[in-house]
Amino acid sequence: MSKNYVVGFPRIGEQRELKKALESYWAKNSTFSDVEDIAKDLRTRHWKYQQNAGIDFISSNDFSLYDNMLDTIVMLNSIPQRFIGLEDEELYFSMARGNKSAVAMEMTKWFNTNYHYIVPELSPNDEYKLNSSKIINEYKEAKELGIKTKINLIGPITFLGLSKRVDRGDCYTLLYKILPIYEELLEEISKLDDDIVVQIDEPIFVKDNETKILSLIKPTYDKLANISSNLKIIVSTYFEHSKEATKVFVHTPIWGLGLDFLYGDENINSLEIIANSDKVLVAGVVDGRNIWKNNIIKTVELLEDISKVVGKDNIIVSSSCSLLHAPFTLKYEEKMAQDIKSWLSYAVEKLDEISLASEIFFNGIDSLDSAQKEMLESNKNSNLNRENSSLIHNQEVQDRVKNFSKLQRDEKFEDRIKIQREELGYQDLATTTIGSFPQTPEVREARRDFKKGELSKDEYETQMKKYIDDCVAFQEECGIEILVHGEPERNDMVEYFGEQLDGFGFSQNGWVQSYGSRCVKPPFIYGDISRPKSMTVYWIGYAQSKTDKIMKGMLTGPVTILNWSFVRDDKARADVSKQIAIALSDEIDDLQNAGIKIIQVDEAAFKEGYPLRAEKIKIYEKWALRDFKISVSSAKINTQIHTHMCYSEFNDIIDTIEAMDADVISIETSRSGNELLKIFKESGYKQEVGPGVYDIHSPRVPSVDEMVIQIRLLLEVLPKEQLWINPDCGLKTRKWEEVKLSLKNMVEAVKIIREELKA
Ligand code: GLN
Numbered sequence: 001m002s003k004n005y006v007v008g009f010p011r012i013g014e015q016r017e018l019k020k021a022l023e024s025y026w027a028k029n030s031t032f033s034d035v036e037d038i039a040k041d042l043r044t045r046h047w048k049y050q051q052n053a054g055i056d057f058i059s060s061n062d063f064s065l066y067d068n069m070l071d072t073i074v075m076l077n078s079i080p081q082r083f084i085g086l087e088d089e090e091l092y093f094s095m096a097r098g099n100k101s102a103v104a105m106e107m108t109k110w111f112n113t114n115y116h117y118i119v120p121e122l123s124p125n126d127e128y129k130l131n132s133s134k135i136i137n138e139y140k141e142a143k144e145l146g147i148k149t150k151i152n153l154i155g156p157i158t159f160l161g162l163s164k165r166v167d168r169g170d171c172y173t174l175l176y177k178i179l180p181i182y183e184e185l186l187e188e189i190s191k192l193d194d195d196i197v198v199q200i201d202e203p204i205f206v207k208d209n210e211t212k213i214l215s216l217i218k219p220t221y222d223k224l225a226n227i228s229s230n231l232k233i234i235v236s237t238y239f240e241h242s243k244e245a246t247k248v249f250v251h252t253p254i255w256g257l258g259l260d261f262l263y264g265d266e267n268i269n270s271l272e273i274i275a276n277s278d279k280v281l282v283a284g285v286v287d288g289r290n291i292w293k294n295n296i297i298k299t300v301e302l303l304e305d306i307s308k309v310v311g312k313d314n315i316i317v318s319s320s321c322s323l324l325h326a327p328f329t330l331k332y333e334e335k336m337a338q339d340i341k342s343w344l345s346y347a348v349e350k351l352d353e354i355s356l357a358s359e360i361f362f363n364g365i366d367s368l369d370s371a372q373k374e375m376l377e378s379n380k381n382s383n384l385n386r387e388n389s390s391l392i393h394n395q396e397v398q399d400r401v402k403n404f405s406k407l408q409r410d411e412k413f414e415d416r417i418k419i420q421r422e423e424l425g426y427q428d429l430a431t432t433t434i435g436s437f438p439q440t441p442e443v444r445e446a447r448r449d450f451k452k453g454e455l456s457k458d459e460y461e462t463q464m465k466k467y468i469d470d471c472v473a474f475q476e477e478c479g480i481e482i483l484v485h486g487e488p489e490r491n492d493m494v495e496y497f498g499e500q501l502d503g504f505g506f507s508q509n510g511w512v513q514s515y516g517s518r519c520v521k522p523p524f525i526y527g528d529i530s531r532p533k534s535m536t537v538y539w540i541g542y543a544q545s546k547t548d549k550i551m552k553g554m555l556t557g558p559v560t561i562l563n564w565s566f567v568r569d570d571k572a573r574a575d576v577s578k579q580i581a582i583a584l585s586d587e588i589d590d591l592q593n594a595g596i597k598i599i600q601v602d603e604a605a606f607k608e609g610y611p612l613r614a615e616k617i618k619i620y621e622k623w624a625l626r627d628f629k630i631s632v633s634s635a636k637i638n639t640q641i642h643t644h645m646c647y648s649e650f651n652d653i654i655d656t657i658e659a660m661d662a663d664v665i666s667i668e669t670s671r672s673g674n675e676l677l678k679i680f681k682e683s684g685y686k687q688e689v690g691p692g693v694y695d696i697h698s699p700r701v702p703s704v705d706e707m708v709i710q711i712r713l714l715l716e717v718l719p720k721e722q723l724w725i726n727p728d729c730g731l732k733t734r735k736w737e738e739v740k741l742s743l744k745n746m747v748e749a750v751k752i753i754r755e756e757l758k759a
Pocket residue numbers: 434435436487493554602603604644645646729730731732
């Protein structure tokens with residue numbers, strides 16, 4: 001006996017086949033039936049991978065052409081008004097991507113992952129109606145291949161918890177309307193087979209929930225788990241503990257409960273409750289969202305601990321979450337150093353780990369066949385090799401971190417800003433940009449060719465410098481006051497730094513789905529981090545030499561670098577982050593010594609790193625704040641530090657943001673007028689603020705008038721002395737024509753306002 005389980009599998013394809021199929025169809029180079037053929041082929045291959053690895057519980061309906069929340073929207077027929085009249089794939093992709101007459105539905109992050117789901121837009125007038133075809137068809141498709149799947153669904157409470165209502169009402173009050181659809185669906189599912197397992201994902205319960213929401217569990221699952229005796233309902237949670245909900249779920253007629261024991265360590269304390277119920281425990285013990293090879297022996301130990309409380313008969317060994325959040329397979333990693341590669345495991349490799357761990361746990365090491373024994377040996381060896389590798393441990397770095405004592409800048413903001421304003425001489429409402437300028441096809445091509453060795457270093461540098469020259473010339477001509485070099489040499493704000501820091505690795509095929517057809521390939525941090533040489537001084541210094549105006553230097557902050565990488569699992573995140581911070585503090589010192597007077601440290605991902613549970617927030621804030629401050633601690637009194645954050649909701653975190661102690665922060669408020677800025681005033685925020693005055697996420701060129709109005713709104717909240725004027729994010733995704741017009745209008749608007757203020 002051995003029972004193992006995979007919460008869900010990636011669907012993008014081992015070589016991103018789904019991405020390519022979708023994008024070719026969207027570009028009208030192929031038909032929808034081509035997409036369907038490829039999708040079917042992928043599902044088959046993905047099921048086979050799992051079957052071959054010996055996985056007992058394999059999912060259907062974990063596949064999606066775009067997103068599972070969107071699939072659920074279709075399943076419930078909760079179609080927003082503006083898409084009514086469309087059908088099938090046209091409807092589906094219009095909701096996801098918009099069309100000529102209707103804007104796309106909003107997208108947001110799936111819990112604390114980098115996956116983005118489509119946010120349902122609900123209205124009390126919705127008429128829900130079951131559309132079960134995708135779910136039923138996928139089940140049958142697998143069955144035809146001889147694979148009996150469990151069926152994955154997003155649970156009704158999570159669905160509502162992640163929705164928004166067009167009338168701003170409470171989504172949960174619509175439960176009574178969507179529940180009958182789920183009941184009807186389960187009834188239909190129950191007819192598919194003699195007995196059937198349905199995994200209902202309710203990750204909303206890993207967040208802090210009000211009692212009101214917890215109280216929805218019992219009535220909902222008393223119904224859903226009672227539809228038919230041949231249905232086994234497993235409620236799945238992941239990314240954190242769900243201890244409050246567990247207490248309730250055990251009193252419903254569900255068959256099993258899936259808990260994450262890696263990211264929700266608190267779950268271990270719920271075992272008693274489960275043991276005292278008749279529930280099956282789907283134990284998430286193999287990391288589904290990292291890239292490191294699991295330590296099989298440790299996993300089995302964890303399982304043994306669990307089985308001290310919950311009987312083995314009631315345990316199923318599982319991934320901690322869907323493998324969607326891991327890259328697909330190591331098979332295509334041809335360039336990676338062998339050592340490093342042997343430390344990794346992606347989704348396909350994790351299947352073997354789940355299978356092996358469950359075999360050992362249930363049947364003992366002696367039961368392993370020779371292939372499994374070999375796998376276990378190699379697992380032990382690679383973990384040992386990793387632990388002792390000189391690639392990982394850098395004594396010098398560790399000593400420096402231990403003794404590092406410069407935790408913040410020496411002078412108070414009030415003293416710094418006086419000197420800075422004097423020396424830098426910028427006016428009130430100073431104009432600047434967030435850093436990047438349009439990434440033209442030529443720039444991308446040059447970077448690519450240089451990387452491939454097809455473009456010489458000289459030639460490459462000449463091209464980059466030409467870009468910088470033009471960029472500087474434009475900003476001068478336009479009348480922007482604080483200039484930037486435009487970031488042509490960077491393809492990505494984390495990768496650029498990762499490539500120059502020791503301790504970072506890169507993959508060829510480590511793609512992870514981010515949204516729809518889009519994937520990201522995060523760098524991974526495997527060892528102690530150090531900076532062999534300066535990373536930005538060459539380019540920024542060059543740019544500064546081309547102008548008499550102030551050139552702002554651009555860095556990515558420690559917390560963002562960490563949050564957008566796969567992080568080593570043998571060291572606390574806080575410790576890794578501190579190493580990055582120290583490396584950055586050296587970079588800042590180099591920049592100021594090279595004559596750079598303003599340096600921006602971007603923390604685009606500071607907020608998204610916040611833990612799901614309030615109880616962990618203090619710890620996160622403590623080290624995240626510490627490390628931002630360390631990274632800028634080398635800045636002298638007259639070096640002005642800016643930071644940039646890609647969001648606008650600061651209500652919960654304003655004190656932390658203020659404590660970061662940047663001299664100037666630029667933020668993304670352009671889409672919310674001045675509403676969200678008010679918190680800066682209410683909290684008595686002292687530092688200077690650059691609230692984006694126009695939205696760079698759209699190609700639209702904002703008019704002078706529009707920005708005049710926007711600036712007046714800002715001035716209602718903060719005094720002119722405290723305000724900077726800038727777009728709301730980097731301009732790299734825009735076209736030069738748009739950027740030129742928009743920035744000229746922005747500078748014009750500032751002139752008008754300055755005149756107004758004089759009068
Ligand atoms: N300096 C970066 C840029 O302008 C900042 C981008 C970001 O924070 N997302 O592209």
